[in-house]
Amino acid sequence: MRLGLFLGCSVPVRAQNYEVSVRRVAPRLGIELEDLEGAACCGYPVQSVSRETALVMATRNLALASRRGLDLCVLCSACGGSLMEAAAELEGDEDLRARTNRHLEPEGLSYPGGVKVVHIAEVLAHRVGAARIRDAVERPLEGLRIAVHYGCHYLRPRETHPAGEDPEAPGSIDELVEATGARSVDYPGRLACCGGGILGIHEETALAITRVKLDAVAGAGVDAMVVVCPFCSVMLEGNQKRIEKAAGREYKLPVLYYPQLLGLALGFGAKELGLQLNRIKAKELIARVGA
Amino acid sequence: MGDERPIRESDLDLEFTREVRAEPGGTQLDLCIACGRCTASCPVQAQNASFNPRRIVRMAVLGMAEDVLGSDFVWLCAGCYACRERCPQGVLVTDLMVALKNIAVRRGIVHPSYRAQIAELRKFGRLYEVEAFNKKRSKLGLPPLEDRPEHATSLFESTGLDDLMDGPGEEPR
Numbered sequence: 001m002r003l004g005l006f007l008g009c010s011v012p013v014r015a016q017n018y019e020v021s022v023r024r025v026a027p028r029l030g031i032e033l034e035d036l037e038g039a040a041c042c043g044y045p046v047q048s049v050s051r052e053t054a055l056v057m058a059t060r061n062l063a064l065a066s067r068r069g070l071d072l073c074v075l076c077s078a079c080g081g082s083l084m085e086a087a088a089e090l091e092g093d094e095d096l097r098a099r100t101n102r103h104l105e106p107e108g109l110s111y112p113g114g115v116k117v118v119h120i121a122e123v124l125a126h127r128v129g130a131a132r133i134r135d136a137v138e139r140p141l142e143g144l145r146i147a148v149h150y151g152c153h154y155l156r157p158r159e160t161h162p163a164g165e166d167p168e169a170p171g172s173i174d175e176l177v178e179a180t181g182a183r184s185v186d187y188p189g190r191l192a193c194c195g196g197g198i199l200g201i202h203e204e205t206a207l208a209i210t211r212v213k214l215d216a217v218a219g220a221g222v223d224a225m226v227v228v229c230p231f232c233s234v235m236l237e238g239n240q241k242r243i244e245k246a247a248g249r250e251y252k253l254p255v256l257y258y259p260q261l262l263g264l265a266l267g268f269g270a271k272e273l274g275l276q277l278n279r280i281k282a283k284e285l286i287a288r289v290g291a
Numbered sequence: 292m293g294d295e296r297p298i299r300e301s302d303l304d305l306e307f308t309r310e311v312r313a314e315p316g317g318t319q320l321d322l323c324i325a326c327g328r329c330t331a332s333c334p335v336q337a338q339n340a341s342f343n344p345r346r347i348v349r350m351a352v353l354g355m356a357e358d359v360l361g362s363d364f365v366w367l368c369a370g371c372y373a374c375r376e377r378c379p380q381g382v383l384v385t386d387l388m389v390a391l392k393n394i395a396v397r398r399g400i401v402h403p404s405y406r407a408q409i410a411e412l413r414k415f416g417r418l419y420e421v422e423a424f425n426k427k428r429s430k431l432g433l434p435p436l437e438d439r440p441e442h443a444t445s446l447f448e449s450t451g452l453d454d455l456m457d458g459p460g461e462e463p464r
């Protein structure tokens with residue numbers, strides 16, 4: 001299975017542990033990721049200022065994938081949301097496509113439609129499948145208790161997410177976690193937002209939203225939390241110490257990208273999966289699985 | 292939104308309501324039955340009472356342009372789509388929030404956080420300078436990447452974003 005790899009802005013700079021773990025586990029499971037030369041920002045950060053400009057930015061990336069005959073695989077759920085929405089909007093609207101493509105002409109690009117945008121977790125859950133992952137596991141993560149954080153843009157809006165998962169009762173990432181031998185543990189508000197969308201707008205409110213999640217997960221008694229978006233990680237892991245200070249309590253909750261957890265089960269070493277870059281050290285977890 | 296003075300008809304700006312309706316997020320606006328599910332689903336509202344999506348929807352329907360566009364609460368939506376998912380009337384609440392921000396920008400009100408992000412995009416084509424990280428990337432076995440400002444600047448120019456941002460540069464209250 002060949003897919004264009006769309007890195008976006010945050011992953012290659014702020015989530016290299018995510019990127020490196022994806023690049024390790026993908027080939028093991030028959031996923032061939034091709035770097036998309038010339039790809040830039042997905043447009044999401046500009047949406048609030050100009051929806052039109054954001055759409056053109058997204059379309060440019062879709063056009064690059066289309067030229068190579070590839071579907072696009074995203075690691076960031078916000079990139080996914082932006083590109084999926086653009087793809088859906090353009091698919092049914094030839095006029096909009098023509099108007100949008102005019103802005104790409106100077107670069108010799110044009111988007112004819114047809115590119116599918118998929119999140120790496122969707123690829124693993126739906127195109128590879130839990131059964132195949134289970135077969136590939138060399139080091140079952142039995143005994144580990146994991147809290148899954150889906151994140152908003154992995155699930156919503158349901159209309160533009162091609163995987164067709166019910167955003168009110170999703171199961172794909174739980175299945176992926178359980179395929180490694182670990183247990184996915186329920187907790188209150190597990191589908192709620194991380195707060196990341198307004199970190200730059202109103203920090204206090206954003207961190208209060210994150211705290212609700214951390215408090216709920218802390219009560220569930222887990223070994224780690226699993227995320228599939230760099231922004232969720234910035235909130236839940238990157239800001240965890242600050243929230244601890246403000247809240248006057250300690251979480252010490254490791255937050256892993258799903259491909260890092262998967263990589264441990266596939267037998268990779270902690271360093272090969274960039275676990276040394278995680279801000280909340282997962283030493284105990286790593287020792288327990290013997291990586 | 293703490294101002295409890297009654298709204299007078301003369302305060303209303305129906306042109307604003309029309310502008311909102313014409314946006315992709317505004318098409319379902321008039322179907323709102325004020326049930327409050329959006330507000331009950333909103334993670335921002337749960338932590339910050341100044342932000343209330345149902346109220347914002349109603350204010351948009353009524354044409355309370357100044358109260359909506361001039362306030363900082365327009366910018367507070369986290370874009371989580373919980374409201375849109377749960378609205379029984381199919382109001383595209385999240386998209387409406389985007390529409391309101393876009394309209395605010397067209398009237399010269401841009402949140403400084405977005406100004407800053409757009410400035411970074413102009414410099415690097417991405418939100419962050421990536422070339423500075425190539426050494427670290429190569430140590431991890433990751434391929435090098437290039438900063439390509441033109442991937443953003445050319446589109447900012449042709450789509451008119453530059454002109455939009457050149458306005459008087461008011462900031463939200």
Ligand code: SF4
Pocket residue numbers: 322323324325326327328329330344345348377378379380381382384
């Ligand atoms: S959920 Fe929908 S119908 Fe109910 S108040 Fe919000 S926008 Fe109006």
Ligand code: SF4
Pocket residue numbers: 329332333334335336344367368369370371372373374375384385388
């Ligand atoms: S999308 Fe915005 S308004 Fe709607 S629930 Fe989320 S934060 Fe609240």
